[in-house]
Amino acid sequence: MRVCLCNELSAEAVEGALDAGARRVAEIFRRNACAPVCGGCVEAIRTMLDRAREDERE
Numbered sequence: 920m921r922v923c924l925c926n927e928l929s930a931e932a933v934e935g936a937l938d939a940g941a942r943r944v945a946e947i948f949r950r951n952a953c954a955p956v957c958g959g960c961v962e963a964i965r966t967m968l969d970r971a972r973e974d975e976r977e
């Protein structure tokens with residue numbers, strides 16, 4: 920599944936960045952050697968970040 924259409928960033932790529940310790944949207948892009956273009960995916964990436972943080976608390 921593509922999370923970011925502009926950068927062809929998959930959910931797996933976002934999860935990989937999360938697993939590597941990324942905790943901000945900008946870090947997700949940086950770790951995948953890209954940057955936001957339209958910003959349309961930012962909310963979805965934030966949701967994935969929030970879930971990762973919740974998982975850490977459990």
Ligand code: FES
Binds near residue numbers: 924926959960961
């Ligand atoms: S969909 Fe991610 S920057 Fe456009």
